[in-house]
Amino acid sequence: MTTDTICALATAPGGALGIIRISGPQSLEILSRIFSKDLTTAQRNTVHYGHIVESDAVSQYQNIIDEVLVSVFRTPHSYTGEDSAEISCHGSRYILNKVLALLIQNGCRMANPGEYTQRAYLNGKMDLSQAEAVADLIASTNKATHQMAMSQLRGHFSSELAQLREQLLKLTSLLELELDFSDHEDLEFADRSELLELTTTIEQHITRLAKTFETGQALKQGIPVAIVGKTNVGKSTLLNRLLKDDRAIVSDIHGTTRDTIEDTIEINGITFRFIDTAGIRQTTDEVEQIGIARTYAAIDKARIVLWLIDSEPSESELAEMQDRCKDKSLLIIQNKIDKEGAPDHFSHLPLLTSHFLRISAKKAIGLDALESAIYESADIPTLQQSDVIVTSARHYDALTRANEHLQRVIDGLQQQLSGDLLSEDLRLTLDTLAEITGGQITPNEVLGNIFSHFCVGK
Ligand SMILES: Nc1nc2c(ncn2[C@@H]2O[C@H](COP(=O)(O)OP(=O)(O)OP(=O)(O)O)[C@@H](O)[C@H]2O)c(=O)[nH]1
Numbered sequence: 001m002t003t004d005t006i007c008a009l010a011t012a013p014g015g016a017l018g019i020i021r022i023s024g025p026q027s028l029e030i031l032s033r034i035f036s037k038d039l040t041t042a043q044r045n046t047v048h049y050g051h052i053v054e055s056d057a058v059s060q061y062q063n064i065i066d067e068v069l070v071s072v073f074r075t076p077h078s079y080t081g082e083d084s085a086e087i088s089c090h091g092s093r094y095i096l097n098k099v100l101a102l103l104i105q106n107g108c109r110m111a112n113p114g115e116y117t118q119r120a121y122l123n124g125k126m127d128l129s130q131a132e133a134v135a136d137l138i139a140s141t142n143k144a145t146h147q148m149a150m151s152q153l154r155g156h157f158s159s160e161l162a163q164l165r166e167q168l169l170k171l172t173s174l175l176e177l178e179l180d181f182s183d184h185e186d187l188e189f190a191d192r193s194e195l196l197e198l199t200t201t202i203e204q205h206i207t208r209l210a211k212t213f214e215t216g217q218a219l220k221q222g223i224p225v226a227i228v229g230k231t232n233v234g235k236s237t238l239l240n241r242l243l244k245d246d247r248a249i250v251s252d253i254h255g256t257t258r259d260t261i262e263d264t265i266e267i268n269g270i271t272f273r274f275i276d277t278a279g280i281r282q283t284t285d286e287v288e289q290i291g292i293a294r295t296y297a298a299i300d301k302a303r304i305v306l307w308l309i310d311s312e313p314s315e316s317e318l319a320e321m322q323d324r325c326k327d328k329s330l331l332i333i334q335n336k337i338d339k340e341g342a343p344d345h346f347s348h349l350p351l352l353t354s355h356f357l358r359i360s361a362k363k364a365i366g367l368d369a370l371e372s373a374i375y376e377s378a379d380i381p382t383l384q385q386s387d388v389i390v391t392s393a394r395h396y397d398a399l400t401r402a403n404e405h406l407q408r409v410i411d412g413l414q415q416q417l418s419g420d421l422l423s424e425d426l427r428l429t430l431d432t433l434a435e436i437t438g439g440q441i442t443p444n445e446v447l448g449n450i451f452s453h454f455c456v457g458k
């Protein structure tokens, strides 16, 4: 399908070695022009030791650029499905640039971001959702994001989609059968209630998949945890402690933090995104008021809220906070327990023993227990490598739209609409699901959007 041969540096600069990748029908011919051996007849999956040389045909001058190893891959047994090669050079910026320049002088073109993976997709080595998983795998920073990307790359999501497709096709054929023989009134091919049951099962399966998106997003971007409370209770001190960094300004002046400050840490392999907020108090200061509005917005977006107190909150304050955190985990945290005269029990607070912790952010007391409580509140299912978690907004969008079409099929079946009226929505459901794996013809614009987020060399 592609005729040009591409090259790019596949490794990050600064290492002891650098790998240059070449892919396309002319890979081995072009490489042989700058390598000390002829590779045009090299077998697949072989490694060759030799030199990259710059030669001048007129003066017969030869300059050795580097001592390298070349791995040779042959179509279709390569990452891209094309003839390709990888040159392991020494990691000098000079060498790597020189080798790339030589390849380009001899007929290669610089690869675009993600172009190797795009070729792998176009050559049928993987479907679109697997290609996207490659980018996620490269970007994975912890066990959870790695597991999700690996599951998708290994095709677990694709095979669930294939199952759905099979069921939808079965449904389509049952409806078509009904159409073909609709003249024969005495024949009943598909029991409508059975069709309805099958459709509902598919719809529930898609809904289940779509629902995993929230977890997927949280794991990918970090589970949002808002640190809130009155001014001066030590919110910024706690943030700094958790991050082990002087990220936010701490002072004993009330209203020090004006804007929200965010950063992530990992607890047991899960990323949490902590948001320090402006302290809540009555104020006439306009900037501070905006900051406090942002505090409420941060609570809305958070999955876990750490409410810091250093004295007993009133019943109405407690009721308000519980109301704001109805659908989240609220942890009430007494800070500054190192201070003389710090209260050791609160009569108003309900018996939420598991959600009440005592710490000193300044003296680092009770922080391990706090981290454990945060981790438990996140209520993350332990992921298996085969678990399918939807992590891409593109996939989530397609699943949601597919279900809208399917819902119309369900409505139609319930209203006893004829099969030909239903089959159009059924076809749309199939097409929409196929967008995820790229089984449908995927517009260039969509492909461009997906692959432009890759690094060059992948
Ligand atoms: N004794 C003691 N002092 C603390 C503790 N945590 C914070 N402080 C002090 O309390 C003061 C306020 O701390 P900050 O972290 O700036 O408080 P904040 O809640 O971010 O305040 P605002 O940003 O103004 O809302 C500082 O002087 C801190 O050193 C603690 O655990 N014990």
Ligand SMILES: [Mg+2]
Binding pocket: 235, 236, 237, 248, 249, 250, 256, 257, 276, 277, 279
């Ligand atoms: Mg602060």
